[in-house]
Amino acid sequence: MTATIDTPDTSALIGDEERTALAELAFGIGRRYEDKRFSDLDAARAHWKEVCDAGLPAISLSPEHGGAGTMTDLLLVAERLAAGGYPAGKLTISTAIGGAVLLRHGSPEQRDRWLPAIGDGSLRFCFALTEPGAGSNAARMTTKATRTPTGWRITGQKTYISAADDSDVMLVVAKDSESGGFSLFSVPLPCEQLQMQPVDVMVGVPESQFTVFFDDVDLPPEALVGEAGAGARALFDGLNPERLIVAAQAVGIGRWCLEKAAEYAGQRVVFDVPIGAHQAVQHPMAEALIDLEAAWALIERGAAAYEAGGNAGLACNMAKVKACDAGLKAADAALQAFGGSGFTSETLMFDRFGYMRLLRSTPVSREMALNQIAVAGLGLPRSY
Incomplete structure (x- = not known):
């Protein structure tokens, strides 16, 4: 039995077969590294080279700088790489932050100098x-x-x-x-x-x-x-995409964990039946899948808010909180389904669980994101 976790609906996101092929390309690159630990820096560099060779860092950049799409497309790529088994961290710090800040606030000279190089991966x-x-x-x-x-x-x-x-x-x-x-x-x-x-x-x-x-x-x-002493808008035009990219990676890693756990639960037989036939195994994984789908909907909403050019902080923080909660829930359910073998190097479940737990605290803590959501979404007094 091979479990299949549904992919995001790429047609609804971007509307054509070319972008669906893009998602499949990203998934394939992630899949080739799914047996590597996240701490394997040699694997991370080799993976990044494949990502760059495929032109994926340019996806969200403007056409005049070698780009081909939008932030929504970049989030799809980030999610698919992670769902394949290995996220691309530099999409967060180089493309989503650096690229987004330069695209909106860099001088013409800075954009012409740096954006094409960010897009082809020659500048990190x-x-x-x-x-x-x-x-x-x-x-x-x-x-x-x-x-x-x-x-x-x-x-x-x-x-x-x-x-x-x-x-x-x-x-x-x-x-x-x-x-x-x-x-x-x-x-x-x-x-x-x-x-x-x-x-x-x-x-x-x-x-x-x-x-x-x-x-x-x-x-x-x-x-x-940007402008001296007035960097707040430029800063958040980098932090909001960062939060969306992290959210997309969290959903993707959560999907990978559930896929592996469902496959294992369908094959692992105890007391004459697969453990996946037991509701105690099924229900936590099913609830985690629901939460991942809800998180992806919030990521889409955050991407739309960012691309509209207004104040996207509320939508992006909501996406980050929900996605990291959902990804951690999926990783925990998967780890529990594997039992003791989930802590071995063979499954890499604990490696992914640890990373998901980190994403819940960084790059913005869950609590700080909730503070902003309470103020911007509910009109409550600032607590920070």
């Missing part, structure tokens, strides 16, 4: 927002940008920066020392004035994590992305 971005004492609270940010006669100088510290060792450009959020607002800057990597210290994360992830120290990093004027 990472993103530096979180700080040790402030988390992702930009209002308490201490990393500063000071205007100099030759451009800008960045001083401060960031932490939990993914793929800082495997990127060409770091997009940095810093507080403007003059206005008190914050700005976005591009820092080329490697950089002599930027020191990196690895962060030992116990969960297997496809990118290494770092704390980075900016020791008077001098930048030219053209390193500024």
Whole structure:
């Protein structure tokens, strides 16, 4: 018996056979790496190369910069890669954040220089927002940008920066020392004035994590992305796609877990019947599948809100919360169905469960997302 978990309805999303073929292409790439741990960095790099060779990072970029579609298409690709068995983390930090910020707020020169290279994978971005004492609270940010006669100088510290060792450009959020607002800057990597210290994360992830120290990093004027001291809109035009991509990956990983668990439960015979015939096994998996479908609907809604160009924070946070809850629920149900074998390297169930648990807390914690939802969706007083 081979279990099949239904794919997202690509015709409803994008409406033609070409995009359905795109989804199948992404699924096939993910499937070729489903037996790899997420912490296998060699596998992550080989997987990313296949993703780039297929042109998938360009999907959400504008046609004049080598793109072919919309954010909705990119989310479909992200979900299908993960459902195949292996997500592409750089779609989050390089394409969804870097590409989205540059597309909407970069200068013409920045867009022409960087977007085609993001699209073909020859230029890799990472993103530096979180700080040790402030988390992702930009209002308490201490990393500063000071205007100099030759451009800008960045001083401060960031932490939990993914793929800082495997990127060409770091997009940095810093507080403007003059206005008190914050700005976005591009820092080329490697950089002599930027020191990196690895962060030992116990969960297997496809990118290494770092704390980075900016020791008077001098930048030219053209390193500024958007308007000085007015980077809030540019920032959230990157954070909202990040949350949607993470949500899409969570749904995809959840689908992979359920597929493997359903196949196992249909084959594993105990007391003369497959364990999948027992409602105690069936019902948690069925409920998880329902939640994954509901999460995908919220992801579609979030993508539509983002593409409309308005304030998409509410829809994107709702999608992120629901998708990560649903993905974790699916991974947990799958792990329980496998029993003790779910904790072995053969099934990789616990590897995926750990990653899903991480996504529930990052890149924005469930609690902070709920805070924003309460204020924007219910009109309640701010608690943060």
